[in-house]
Amino acid sequence: ITALDQVSDRVRGLEAGADDFLTKPVNDLQLMTRVKSLVRLKSLTDELRLRASTTRNICIEELLSRNFASEDTTPKVLLIDERKSSVERIQKMFRDRADLDVTGYPHAGF
Template sequence: VKSLVRLKSLTDELRLRASTTRNIGIEELLSRNFASEDTTPKVLLIDERKSSVERIQKMLRDRADLDVTHDPHAGFFQAAETSYECVMISTAFADFDPLRLCSQLRSLDRTRFVPIILLAEEGEEERIIRGLELGINDYLMRPIDQQELTARLRTQVRRKRYNDQLRASVTQTIEMAVTDGLTGLHNRRYLDSHLQTLFDRAEARRRPLSVMITDLDRFKAINDAHGHDGGDEVLREFARRLRKNVR
């Protein structure tokens, strides 16, 4: 229950941010057709038992783009360097604690939100509980049933893609809110919110604050002679030169 509540809290926070940074409601995001329905998920399996790997490969054929590694240390770096949508970790290592790998994946920024499914043996309830407390998303008990594996994997991938979509929406909306679409420069809204901070900092540091205001002379003549597309191009080039020369 604690694990599920933690996941829901994360999603709720992202949904709140998305809905408060956009004029549209969350319904638009919910109604979108997420890629989970038509895109094969990229999944990493970390398991040192060859027979287990072959069985899971057979189960997920045509259902997942599955990478396999037998070494948990190599698996950690592989997970960090590749954009996986789920990592499945076996508990059946001869001389390695799989929960240590789960903890490492949760502590790394790049893999913090990647779903982790633990593949456990009968009698490992205590290890599963510790895994859930560390942040694994789900688990399967051996012998693994193909339909259960497919369903649980699909659920985790769908949740990850939904949360990724929310994060991207929040980031994009914030960026759109403070930048001009044509030039890419900061807009009036950014100035209004940022200028007071600059004044406060200048006052605290007892340093002068300079403001430069620029204007493009005879700009209407450019629009009249070359059309609005020509005028837009001049504005974009002017903005490019500003960015190149002004901090």
């Protein structure tokens, strides 16, 4: 939050690493809305980092990078996920690389 209100001041602030730029006087509703937006962005960033870390830990990247065309068998993958959006994304990742069996019910997979 600053009293500076010129476009050049905004550009300089954002280039210096600011996530947002509010000029005085500050509207309370505008401030709270922007704070909520930044908190949501932080949560999504944390989730993406966690998913990337999990992917590395369970070696999915290595599995996807392998060329299975030269092998006799296609790997089989069991996916248990209740979220349709996740299932669709993962199906695209494994397309033509593995035999993917999908279920939304954990007990059905076993």
